[in-house]
Amino acid sequence: MKKRGIIMPELAWLLIAIVVLVVLLLLIGIATGKAAAAIDYIKNIFRFGVR
16 A cells, blocks of 8 residues: 655755745845835734734
């Protein structure tokens, strides 16, 4: 019987790729000056209407 699923090396590469993508997006945001607005937008998404 063959087991199917994500094995550990593939999971590690997936996590590395996500971290690299986030770092690149942050660098682009800082370079264009829009990083602060993006961070505020993300904070507002996770606030769920609590004031």
